[in-house]
Amino acid sequence: MQNRKIGAHVSASGGLYKAIERANEIGANCVQLFSGSPRVWKRKDLSEFDTTMLFSKQKELSVDPIFTHSMYLINLASEKPELLEKSFNALKYDLEFDSLIKGSGIIVHLGSHLGRGWEAVREQVAQQIISLLEATPKDSTFLIENSAGQNGKLCSKLEEIRWLINRVDELSKEKIDVSSDTFSVELNKSRLGWCFDTCHAYAAGYALGKEPKSLYFKSVLEEITRLKLWDDLKCVHVNDSRDDFGSGRDRHENIGFGNIPTEDFKYFLNYKEVLEIPLLLEVPGLDKNGPDAHNIAILKDYCK
Ligand SMILES: [Zn+2]
Known part of the structure; x- marks a missing residue:
């Protein structure tokens, strides 16, 4: 528990350093x-951000790492060229922002296939990701977040997620093969990873605990192991779920107030592979002002 990274999504209004102060105030590191x-x-404009203040505040209050959540409008699976271009540019900006603030990655909701199905869009999504990695600083990181699944998410x-990471890796090797002289961007695996959201997983039918919850879905821990996704997992969003297991709905709840069994949370959070991974709350908060000291305290308690 001593060295665990336990944090939250907070507002950065008024300056990036304010986010660090807000995190510190609720007990997040x-x-x-x-x-x-x-x-x-x-x-x-990226030049308008004051990183000097940010870095000194981070040092002073020992708040690190820092992650960026991408906007909700993005759809890398869109058939509409204009939306696709806007999505690409928004993610390019966020990757540049991640580099600027010496962050540990941008966390992305990739979008929806809008009824076309995963197989119909996956190659486009992989091509978009590799193009983004080529176009952005080497020290920026793209993290795919698992979704709850409703509306073709x-x-x-x-x-x-496994398929996309593999496919982008293949594409980067192909690029190195065909243009080894000119290919200047090392697309090593560490620039693409993923973020696991507990609420989304529960809504998508993955149980967090030891016991399989249904005949169809194993414990998510076994599934991550089976898919060899531990090395690529860079952070966990810890959220309770307002909706039922397998509902497909994405509505976060304060920890302990939703449907995810406490024992399952504890089992998941104290699983050996999860111990080193930064945890981030995205809960409504008791006063509906976002993650608060109460939720941080519960999460710390669960991590004992
Ligand atoms: Zn999330």
Whole structure:
């Protein structure tokens, strides 16, 4: 418990360093933020961010690592060229932002196939990701988040994340083969990983505990092991679920107030492979102002 990274999504309004102060105030030692409003495309110029204040505040309060959550408008599976281009540019900005703030990655909801099915869109999504990695700083990291699955949301099945990581790796090797002289970007595996959200997984039909919850789904821990996804897992969103197991719905709840059994949370959080991974709350908070000291305290308690 002593060295665990336990943090939360907090507001960065008023300056990036404010996010560090807000995290520290609720007892968090790592943090997630947005690079701007998650519901609008507009972003300010990267040169307007004050990183000097950010880094000194991080050092002073020992809040590290820092993750960026991408906006909600993105759809890398879109058939519409304009939306695809906007999505690409928004993610390019966030990867540049991640590099600027010396972050540990941007966490991305990839979007939806809108009824076309995973197989119809997956190659496009992989091509978009590799193009993004080529176009952005080497020290930026792209993390795919698992979804709850409703409305065709991509990557509710962990196999889909496995497929994308493999495919992007293949594509990067092909690029090195055909243009070894000019290929300047080392697309090593560490630039693409994933983030596991407990609420989304529960809603998608993955049990967090030891016992399989249904005949169809194993414990998610076994599934991550089977898919060899531990090395690529860079952070965990710890959220309870307002909806039932397998509901497909994405509605977060405060820890202990939702449907995920406490014993399952504890089993998952104290599993040996999870101990080193930063944990981030994205809960509504008791006062509906986002993650708070109460939820951080419960999470710390679960991690004992
Ligand atoms: Zn999440």
